[in-house]
Amino acid sequence: MVRPVDVVNRIGEGTQRRFTSKLHETRIAAVLGIALGVSFSVCFVTGLLSHLIQHPPSWFAWPPRPAGLYRITQGLHVTTGFMAIPLLLAKLWVVSPRLWTWPPVRNVAHAVERISLVPLVGGSVFMLFSGLANVARWYPYGFYFPSAHFAIAWVTIGGLVAHIAAKVTSTRDALRRSPPPGLVTASGVDRRVFLGGVAATTGLVALATSGGTIAPLSGISALAQRVPTAGPQGLPVNKSAAAARVHDIATGDDYRLVVDGAVTNPLSLSLEELRALPQSSAVLPITCVEGWSRGASWSGVAVRDLLAMAGAREGASVRVESIERGSRYRTSDLNVAVAHDRDTLLALDINGAPLHLDHGFPVRLIAPNRPGVMQTKWVIKVVVR
């Protein structure tokens, strides 16, 4: 009589036997694993940094200098995320026979190793898909992207740590030693061609997608999410005035900017009064969390000058509020260093012309080294704290 377990065993062994390519080998898996580990680590660190900047705990104060640092870290985050897609697909293909490893569990360590792959593989696929969808401004899911992307990043990195610990010995051995006789492995030429091919695909993906971050590549980055010069006044827009529903208040004659809170001389200034104040200029980038960035020349009233006028104390921090209602990003906080930086402006002009409504007319915040979602548009109030 045939026992069910024997049938299952035969299916398992038979499935494994069908993977005949010599490229399903440990040395190739090791090289791809290292590349993937590096790209995931870069993504995790830069993503964690972006999260801390946007949701700073009490011990964390992101400095305003160097002014273009966030532009680099977030560009790196999105570019390495794109580059990880071909690396992950190649790695999963190379190790695919192990999915049918038979018997599926050999001992306790093997069981822990395999169960740790669930958060790693599930998390990796989710992170790269949700990141790609976010850059394409596509939200087919019902959850809030930043919360989900952040939490699953930890789950994925946890899985990666467990996986590295499981594979560190075999990876080291695979890269150092020749395989024992009798093992089927790829020839050196095949291995180099395969890994060269993965590198070439990864390079093509980087070339096709990084033009939003690296402006000189914009002309050939046919899949980049933005053309850096496309948009009103030669600058892309992430949220339009129509989407924010601010048109009537922003363009109304009775607009006034209020400065209050911990001040001795609260202010209420019309647009004309703001223009009559001493004006400062700065060349700063708008850097979107989606990876694109674009520099522009901004001019307006320096926040530190406004704080001095209002009689704020020297170590004051600031909350800037927008006309926009019902948005998670209608306010943004400036820590002490940012609020008092010479280039932190309540901008009225961009490249010598009044702000377009989509860029935050009549007044927007622009400060160095900061995500675009924290460069609040359509500013109506400054609360000193």
Next chain:
Amino acid sequence: MMDRTSDDTEDAADGGAIFWVGAAVGWVIIVVGIRMGLHDREFKPGLLAKWVAGGLLLHDLVWLPVVAVAGALAAVALRRRIPLVLAWAAATTIVMTLIAWPFVRGYGRRADNPSALSRNYAHGLLVYIAVTWLIGLVVFSIGRLRPARQES
């Protein structure tokens, strides 16, 4: 007897100290991530679990079998091993198409924001696919010519 691959024999976790410490640290981080998510008002654990598990199942039960069957059918159809460089061009075409798909379809386009997704992504994708196959065919042709030159 079936051939042994290096993956069958050398690659199992050895259960040593590094493995157990790494597994413990890794699972602590995993739990921290889950707890962090559960403390977020906007985190929807049930829905998110479906998406993460869906990604895993999609890979294991759909993507991988499709790739395996497609590779096997191509090998049978060509009655020989597919040259690596042409397999590379095919794989790169698939990868580029997967990445470009949400841009080509323009799911995120909004009428009130023409500066977002402002490129002709279908055209861009076709250019990249054409360049990929051109590279593949050039490298393949060079590879075919080399032995002939040596013989002459």
